[in-house]
Amino acid sequence: MNYNTLDSAAIIKKLYQKKYEFTLENGKKMDIPVKGALGLISMGYQGLIAWRKKKQESDKLQDKKN
Amino acid sequence: MPQLAKKVLLIGWDSADWKIINNLIDKGMMPALESMINNGVMGNLSTLEPPFSPILWTSIATGKLADKHGILGFTEPDPSGAGVRPITSASRKVKAIWNILMQKGFKSHVVGWWPSHPAEPIDGIMISNHYHHVTASQEQWKMASDTIHPENLSELFEHLRIHPAEFTDEILLPFVPLAAKIDQSKDKRLYNVAKILAEASTIQSASTWIMENTDWDFMGVYFDAIDHFCHGFMNYHPPKMKNVSEEDYELYKDVVSSAYRYHDMMLEHMLKIAGKDATVILISDHGFHSDHLRPYYIPDEPAGPAFQHRNHGIICIKGPNIKKDEIIYGASLLNITPTILTLFGLPTGKDMDGIPLLQIFDKPVSIETIDSWENVPGDCGMPPSDKIVDPVEAQKALQQLIDLGYIEDPGKNKIIAAQKSEEELNYNLVRVFIGSNRNQKAIPLLEKLLSSKTDEGRYAVRLARGYLETGNYTDCEEVINNFKDNVKNKLLSIEEINEIKNQVIPEDLDEKKKQNIIYENHSKLRKNGSYINYLRQIDLIYTDLLISKNESAKAVTIIENNFADQKHSPDILIKLGNAFINMKKWDKALECFQNALKIDPESEHAFHGLSIISLNKKEFETAANYALDAISLNYYYPYAHFHLGEALYQLKDYANSANAFEVCLKMVPDFGKARNRLIKIYKECLEKPQLAEKHKKYFEKKQEPSLLDDNDKTELYKDAIYSTKHIALKDPIIIVSGLPRSGTSLMMQMLEKGGMEIFTDNKRTLDENNPRGYFEHEAVKSLARNNKWLSQVQGRAVKIIAQLIQYLPARYNYKIIFMERDIYEIVSSQQKMLVRDGKFKAKSYPGGLDMIYSKQVENAKSWINNRHNMDVLYLNYKDAITDPLHIAEQVNSFLNSSMNINAMVKAIDAQLYREKNK
Numbered sequence: 001m002n003y004n005t006l007d008s009a010a011i012i013k014k015l016y017q018k019k020y021e022f023t024l025e026n027g028k029k030m031d032i033p034v035k036g037a038l039g040l041i042s043m044g045y046q047g048l049i050a051w052r053k054k055k056q057e058s059d060k061l062q063d064k065k066n
Numbered sequence: 067m068p069q070l071a072k073k074v075l076l077i078g079w080d081s082a083d084w085k086i087i088n089n090l091i092d093k094g095m096m097p098a099l100e101s102m103i104n105n106g107v108m109g110n111l112s113t114l115e116p117p118f119s120p121i122l123w124t125s126i127a128t129g130k131l132a133d134k135h136g137i138l139g140f141t142e143p144d145p146s147g148a149g150v151r152p153i154t155s156a157s158r159k160v161k162a163i164w165n166i167l168m169q170k171g172f173k174s175h176v177v178g179w180w181p182s183h184p185a186e187p188i189d190g191i192m193i194s195n196h197y198h199h200v201t202a203s204q205e206q207w208k209m210a211s212d213t214i215h216p217e218n219l220s221e222l223f224e225h226l227r228i229h230p231a232e233f234t235d236e237i238l239l240p241f242v243p244l245a246a247k248i249d250q251s252k253d254k255r256l257y258n259v260a261k262i263l264a265e266a267s268t269i270q271s272a273s274t275w276i277m278e279n280t281d282w283d284f285m286g287v288y289f290d291a292i293d294h295f296c297h298g299f300m301n302y303h304p305p306k307m308k309n310v311s312e313e314d315y316e317l318y319k320d321v322v323s324s325a326y327r328y329h330d331m332m333l334e335h336m337l338k339i340a341g342k343d344a345t346v347i348l349i350s351d352h353g354f355h356s357d358h359l360r361p362y363y364i365p366d367e368p369a370g371p372a373f374q375h376r377n378h379g380i381i382c383i384k385g386p387n388i389k390k391d392e393i394i395y396g397a398s399l400l401n402i403t404p405t406i407l408t409l410f411g412l413p414t415g416k417d418m419d420g421i422p423l424l425q426i427f428d429k430p431v432s433i434e435t436i437d438s439w440e441n442v443p444g445d446c447g448m449p450p451s452d453k454i455v456d457p458v459e460a461q462k463a464l465q466q467l468i469d470l471g472y473i474e475d476p477g478k479n480k481i482i483a484a485q486k487s488e489e490e491l492n493y494n495l496v497r498v499f500i501g502s503n504r505n506q507k508a509i510p511l512l513e514k515l516l517s518s519k520t521d522e523g524r525y526a527v528r529l530a531r532g533y534l535e536t537g538n539y540t541d542c543e544e545v546i547n548n549f550k551d552n553v554k555n556k557l558l559s560i561e562e563i564n565e566i567k568n569q570v571i572p573e574d575l576d577e578k579k580k581q582n583i584i585y586e587n588h589s590k591l592r593k594n595g596s597y598i599n600y601l602r603q604i605d606l607i608y609t610d611l612l613i614s615k616n617e618s619a620k621a622v623t624i625i626e627n628n629f630a631d632q633k634h635s636p637d638i639l640i641k642l643g644n645a646f647i648n649m650k651k652w653d654k655a656l657e658c659f660q661n662a663l664k665i666d667p668e669s670e671h672a673f674h675g676l677s678i679i680s681l682n683k684k685e686f687e688t689a690a691n692y693a694l695d696a697i698s699l700n701y702y703y704p705y706a707h708f709h710l711g712e713a714l715y716q717l718k719d720y721a722n723s724a725n726a727f728e729v730c731l732k733m734v735p736d737f738g739k740a741r742n743r744l745i746k747i748y749k750e751c752l753e754k755p756q757l758a759e760k761h762k763k764y765f766e767k768k769q770e771p772s773l774l775d776d777n778d779k780t781e782l783y784k785d786a787i788y789s790t791k792h793i794a795l796k797d798p799i800i801i802v803s804g805l806p807r808s809g810t811s812l813m814m815q816m817l818e819k820g821g822m823e824i825f826t827d828n829k830r831t832l833d834e835n836n837p838r839g840y841f842e843h844e845a846v847k848s849l850a851r852n853n854k855w856l857s858q859v860q861g862r863a864v865k866i867i868a869q870l871i872q873y874l875p876a877r878y879n880y881k882i883i884f885m886e887r888d889i890y891e892i893v894s895s896q897q898k899m900l901v902r903d904g905k906f907k908a909k910s911y912p913g914g915l916d917m918i919y920s921k922q923v924e925n926a927k928s929w930i931n932n933r934h935n936m937d938v939l940y941l942n943y944k945d946a947i948t949d950p951l952h953i954a955e956q957v958n959s960f961l962n963s964s965m966n967i968n969a970m971v972k973a974i975d976a977q978l979y980r981e982k983n984k
Contacts, residue, residue: 001280003191008221035236041267042331044274044339045226048267 020050034058067434069411070387070427071345075277076286076406077336078126078179079329080119081293082380083353084110086303086326088851095327098334099382102348103850106384107426109394112700113352115501116494117375120153122351122399123180123288127162129403129418132498135160137181138491140369149480150487153181155194156449163403164188164284165446166439170412172283177273179288184212188447191215191276193223195288198268200261204229226271230260237263241324244317258298259321263328266291270332277339284406287336295325296354297371303356322356345385345409351399352379359636359666366596367524368490377700378668389428391850391872396701397423408433415439419502489515496528503704503734505532516545520552523600530607539615546608553601558594566590602629609641618648636662636669643675652679667854670699670706677709681716689713691857704733708740715743720751741765797861798937799878800961803868803926804885805919807895809943810865812974813885814841816946816954817863819973820965825864838973841865849873868926880936881961884927887943889916950974 022030022043032040032054040047090096091103114125114132124137132138136159144151158181164174168189175191176182183194192215200207207229214220238245241259248256266289273287301307302318333348340346353376355361364370381397384390400420407414408422413434424431436442492511499508512529519525526549533542558566566587571580605628612621622645625638632638643658656679662672677692693710696703711726727744731737741761748758800822802813815838818824830840845855846866850873860878874880893915930936939960946953954970 003280004216004218006216006219006222008219008223008225011222012225033236035234036232038237038240038328039331041228041237042270042328043335044332045271046274046278048226048228048271 015049067411071409073344074284075340075344075346077348078288079292079350080290081296081354082350086356096330098330102382102384107389107392107394108382109397110378111381112398113377116497117352120181126399126402128160129420131419138494141487143484143487149483155182161439167284169446174284175276175282176286178269185215186447186449198265204231223272227268228264230264233260241321262291262294348382350379366592394425395698505536527603546604553597613645613648618645621645636666640671670696674706686713686716704730720747798881799859800863801882802865803871805892807892808887809885811836814865816970816973820970823862825859825862871926872929882938884940889919
């Protein structure tokens with residue numbers, strides 16, 4: 001992989017296009033809370049982007065209501 | 067050399083300490099690290115002098131001491147004339163592990179390493195140590211240039227940063243459950259929690275992206291958050307310190323534990339991403355006092371907060387070709403890079419100060435060396451030394467260090483700031499020399515420093531100590547007297563102190579002037595406190611001088627009169643102990659060292675003192691063991707190696723004795739007594755006259771004292787083995803083992819009745835399940851992580867279940883009575899016991915336990931059979947019930963004992979075999 005040719009903007013765009021699903025220890029799907037959770041950010045970039053996406057969706061919903 | 071690792075993940079947790087980790091693991095709160103421990107090796111990692119993070123992490127990454135690698139502090143004079151700047155990667159004079167790996171075609175990524183700014187142009191991704199620090203509000207938080215290599219990834223990684231303003235109460239409440247009570251306009255500590263947490267999460271975010279989306283052979287990730295949480299919040303950690311208010315304690319008591327738990331959560335994900343075939347190394351550069359040894363006083367000097375650090379960091383390694391479930395001894399920060407080179411099948415540089423940790427591998431590994439990696443030509447991705455760091459960005463990073471208390475505010479005068487910074491670098495170099503037994507190199511530098519600041523206590527104390535340790539008593543005394551004279555007239559009187567404390571600041575004065583007065587008064591009091599502190603330290607050196615001059619009685623009087631308020635300090639107790647040793651008052655010395663160990667069970671000096679006492683009492687096995695205890699806590703302890711050598715010599719174990727003296731002499735080449743003893747052993751005991759001659763020649767040449775002889779590095783490891791090697795003991799440890807409910811309590815009861823001394827704390831009292839008691843000890847549960855208590859068990863019997871037997875260290879002799887019982891009876895008995903205790907519903911226990919237990923017993927037996935220091939007697943529970951006389955005789959014969967057979971037989975209560983009869 002040639003790191004010098006990677007395009008940051010394209011990578012960020014893809015990160016937000018991806019669907020994030022996390023599974024809990026008991027096998028159940030994890031709900032991503034709008035307020036976030038330590039467990040989510042401890043996962044690293046995937047948890048962070050999933051949380052930011054959730055916040056964006058929630059903000060959009062709020063804007064529509066207003 | 068074969069490659070032993072497919073890929074290596076090196077994780078740094080600055081300041082992480084086993085004392086807190088062990089406690090959390092016992093409570094099931096750090097499962098990821100617990101799993102790493104169970105599947106790998108763990109141990110203490112000795113730190114270096116001075117214990118300042120940029121110096122230490124560079125030693126970790128280079129395998130070299132600071133005088134070689136060139137990173138000597140937190141700051142350095144800015145070559146552009148802008149005063150001072152945080153230390154940069156450009157100041158590193160030698161190759162780091164990632165530079166070496168790049169030259170051999172391995173792909174490395176590095177995140178957050180301290181110091182790594184500006185990011186180095188390696189063949190991989192490097193994210194510098196300026197990346198994650200929150201230096202502004204979310205809107206104004208821009209990333210400094212040269213933070214990311216390659217630069218085209220800057221936008222991505224800037225996006226992956228987390229600002230504390232993003233956090234909600236959901237995220238912060240586990241750290242501060244009563245956060246709602248805090249008035250944040252006055253109390254900034256909650257914001258600090260959020261800031262440190264955001265910084266750690268930023269490192270995790272960037273690292274996980276790299277690990278999941280790129281190829282890598284080596285990944286180095288450094289987290290500074292545990293250190294920052296500890297400096298900010300350790301004083302609120304339980305148990306409550308006297309000087310902390312009830313309110314603060316209640317608010318912030320969970321911060322440190324939560325920080326560790328959060329790191330464990332991050333570790334869990336990293337382990338998952340790295341995969342099972344990765345070799346993972348988790349380390350810290352030093353520990354952090356978390357208990358009664360937490361200091362109440364932080365010295366008023368640059369990097370004063372480092373006073374809270376403990377000498378032992380952590381190391382835990384797991385992966386292919388690595389031993390499992392073992393404790394390793396004698397590891398130091400300097401071993402990390404040589405070990406990683408060995409994992410990649412590469413030779414160690416002879417100019418490195420560390421050697422590979424070969425004791426971690428599950429099979430013998432041979433190593434190769436080259437003169438130096440520095441001579442290997444070609445691009446290695448080192449930063450250009452003339453790289454200019456933006457002074458504005460440097461200033462922001464500097465503020466972080468000021469806020470943490472690691473450096474003083476350099477003020478506005480750039481020339482003075484640069485001079486101060488240079489002085490600190492020189493002083494740190496002095497500490498590097500002292501820490502590596504090179505007093506002769508430290509002394510001229512200290513003389514120069516002290517001559518320019520005659521009232522600087524830390525210079526006077528170290529110079530006096532340097533003279534003392536090189537036998538220059540006259541100059542030592544002169545430094546002591548001069549310092550006292552210089553400082554005497556500068557001490558504030560009680561009246562002056564009261565005047566400062568009670569000064570009324572006029573209300574009509576403008577705010578800036580008010581603040582200046584408060585600051586000046588505070589500085590005067592701190593300076594005065596510093597003088598008092600160093601006068602006490604210099605007095606203590608004077609007592610050491612007296613001891614060295616065989617005036618120990620005078621030393622004891624001074625200590626007892628002038629330091630009565632510190633009589634419970636381990637340092638004072640050890641000093642007294644040494645004085646009593648000198649006076650041949652063995653019992654008093656013994657009491658001092660034992661008391662020191664009660665306060666600090668990890669005091670290598672106390673163990674060393676006990677070793678000397680045992681030697682003089684001609685208890686040589688005990689002496690050897692105490693010396694080994696000291697060495698296992700601090701491998702670079704030449705005098706402990708010397709006394710180990712003496713004890714082994716007396717035990718006629720000449721080969722190991724010679725090894726001990728050799729190691730001692732590699733650390734202190736001028737130690738004539740050790741060399742003389744070695745000459746005698748080689749000549750008279752081992753019949754190796756050529757080696758005796760080699761050592762004799764040393765005296766003739768009078769070589770300059772130096773650190774380890776570079777050419778002998780590989781031999782040093784061979785020497786190091788003996789520190790974990792079994793040493794014959796007269797009194798073995800008696801262990802009763804088997805699965806729970808296999809009759810272990812019954813056997814303990816037989817032994818007790820027969821007259822054997824039992825190691826139990828009686829915390830688990832008798833009940834319906836075990837009407838005669840359990841004979842257990844709480845310490846046994848933590849055997850995997852702490853085996854120090856085993857030294858108290860010699861000649862006594864202790865109950866250790868089969869699952870824990872593999873954690874027994876190799877340095878004792880054991881006699882194991884292994885109880886066997888039908889697996890189905892055991893499972894059934896355990897089930898009934900749990901039902902009786904209300905922990906399980908009847909018939910609800912999980913299936914397959916019988917198979918698991920059978921496997922565990924098989925593993926334990928196989929492990930025992932492969933150990934040379936274990937004798938084992940397998941007994942059947944049923945036989946003990948039906949034919950107790952025969953069993954009692956068997957046990958008595960196995961233990962070579964003369965126990966009361968009749969009493970042992972009577973101990974059997976046939977009714978206990980209830981499961982059989984029902």
